[in-house]
Amino acid sequence: MAGLRRLVTAFAGVPGIIGLHGGLPPASAFPITELTFTLKDGQKIVVDDPAKLAAAQQYSMFTSGYPPLHRWAKAHMLSMHAPPAGVHDMIMTNGNNQTIEMVMRLLMDKGDAILQTMESLRAAGKPLPRLLYTVPVGQNPTGVVTPFERRKEIYALCREYDIILMEDDPYYYLQFSPEGGQPKGLHDLGRSYLSMDVDGRVVRMDSFSKMLAPGMRLGWVTAAPALIEKIIYHLQGVHIGANSFIQVVVAEMLDGWGPEGFEAHVRAMQAEYAQRAAVIQAAAERHLVGLAEWQAPAAGMFLWLRLLGIPDARSILDALKDSGVVLVPGRFCHCCGPETSKTCPYLRVSFASATLAELSEGMARLGAVLRRFAAPAGSSAQTGAPTSSAASSPEQVPASVFASSGTGAQQAGRAAAGGIRALDSAFELGGGSEATAAGKKGAAQQGSARSPTLCLSREGPANVMPDCCAKVELLNASAAVSEDALAPLPAKTVAGVPSHHLGA
Numbered sequence: 001m002a003g004l005r006r007l008v009t010a011f012a013g014v015p016g017i018i019g020l021h022g023g024l025p026p027a028s029a030f031p032i033t034e035l036t037f038t039l040k041d042g043q044k045i046v047v048d049d050p051a052k053l054a055a056a057q058q059y060s061m062f063t064s065g066y067p068p069l070h071r072w073a074k075a076h077m078l079s080m081h082a083p084p085a086g087v088h089d090m091i092m093t094n095g096n097n098q099t100i101e102m103v104m105r106l107l108m109d110k111g112d113a114i115l116q117t118m119e120s121l122r123a124a125g126k127p128l129p130r131l132l133y134t135v136p137v138g139q140n141p142t143g144v145v146t147p148f149e150r151r152k153e154i155y156a157l158c159r160e161y162d163i164i165l166m167e168d169d170p171y172y173y174l175q176f177s178p179e180g181g182q183p184k185g186l187h188d189l190g191r192s193y194l195s196m197d198v199d200g201r202v203v204r205m206d207s208f209s210k211m212l213a214p215g216m217r218l219g220w221v222t223a224a225p226a227l228i229e230k231i232i233y234h235l236q237g238v239h240i241g242a243n244s245f246i247q248v249v250v251a252e253m254l255d256g257w258g259p260e261g262f263e264a265h266v267r268a269m270q271a272e273y274a275q276r277a278a279v280i281q282a283a284a285e286r287h288l289v290g291l292a293e294w295q296a297p298a299a300g301m302f303l304w305l306r307l308l309g310i311p312d313a314r315s316i317l318d319a320l321k322d323s324g325v326v327l328v329p330g331r332f333c334h335c336c337g338p339e340t341s342k343t344c345p346y347l348r349v350s351f352a353s354a355t356l357a358e359l360s361e362g363m364a365r366l367g368a369v370l371r372r373f374a375a376p377a378g379s380s381a382q383t384g385a386p387t388s389s390a391a392s393s394p395e396q397v398p399a400s401v402f403a404s405s406g407t408g409a410q411q412a413g414r415a416a417a418g419g420i421r422a423l424d425s426a427f428e429l430g431g432g433s434e435a436t437a438a439g440k441k442g443a444a445q446q447g448s449a450r451s452p453t454l455c456l457s458r459e460g461p462a463n464v465m466p467d468c469c470a471k472v473e474l475l476n477a478s479a480a481v482s483e484d485a486l487a488p489l490p491a492k493t494v495a496g497v498p499s500h501h502l503g504a
């Protein structure tokens, strides 16, 4: 592959060159001769230019991306982040999950560790990690936005210890003010790590998933040229570049919108999420005061609840199922999730996909469950001791919502592995927006009188984007490396990337 690429590069631009080198189907063999799609605002986009249709149906001729889209993304990245000149390059990808996987593959060796928080970095006496992975905006699962001062400190630490910083920022555009006010559009979205990166150690991942739709599987990565070069080799060997078809569709769509139309779309999306966040915040204040603690979300899709008097959120899963509401126990988002000896009093509430009425009703149902489980003030709950009979010690906390239903053993296994998807089958949910309907069907089949299961576990409102919930599992997999296995960092770097991370 690398040899072929060098050949193509060497012959590129030779006048009158006849290409007999590529294994590419002829454009005349492609089935689609015109493409028409309609945007939400009624605008119709017609793609009938043979060159565009051929590009959409051909292998990615440019591994860095379909040129019109690559140009858009590069200009957009420069205007949003203004990174120091000459330090970075960028290419289109199939979304951030793919980029995370690629970067991990390229930079990590077996036994290397990755940290998700700086706390562990500071843990005394530990050798240092090579890579810091962070989600600075609307973090999944906590919903937190890292303040700029904190980002500066983190970046400075990465420079001091020569750590590569992976900035995974899919919720960057989903920022809103918890106090209400006008949507931010493309302004005041905060300074990224990329914007302060003077030595090419930041690998920034942007995604169209939350900004347009996750089913598009499209994003871009910005990093030091030396790393981008390696990613391109990897892409060529494994994926042959980002999906051509959707790149052409998105390029045409952005062109049809123009800069104002694009910003109007971002504003509309921010307004939608702001409304959802306000509804969940109001519902939490109505139903959860004294039962849980939280911060009003200012970005992303999640409200992160710390339950009071309930040491492990897993202990209320059966009751939640009976009440017909599904949320994600915090342990599912933690690399120690499968360890039953550890307790985790957090719940992740997604305000992204349920209807506004369901958000309120879901929180009411959660509040009723928490009231049953939490000990009254002044009791053992205040000292953090378990309060439900089912949760008398961490080891006894049951995961029976998984073990008791349908294919119990299988579900218990998946729950033990910390998979959010286990919730879907345990709660008899279907996919995406059908979740509620599936819950209704499940209840009807059981002859139960309870109302349909409300799904507050998913990411993405059905009217903005479809469901996508694999992220946390991937994070768990990549982070589940013992800190004891940390390897010392080499001193030598290439444009901020330790040279041995890049291979020969």
Ligand SMILES: Cc1ncc(COP(=O)(O)O)c(C=O)c1O
Residues within 6 Å of the ligand: 094, 095, 096, 097, 098, 135, 139, 140, 168, 170, 206, 207, 208, 209, 214, 218, 219, 459, 468, 469, 470, 471, 472
């Ligand atoms: C923190 C984080 N990174 C990445 C992703 C996935 O991004 P993409 O759809 O671009 O692969 C998600 C979505 O669930 C996420 O929460």
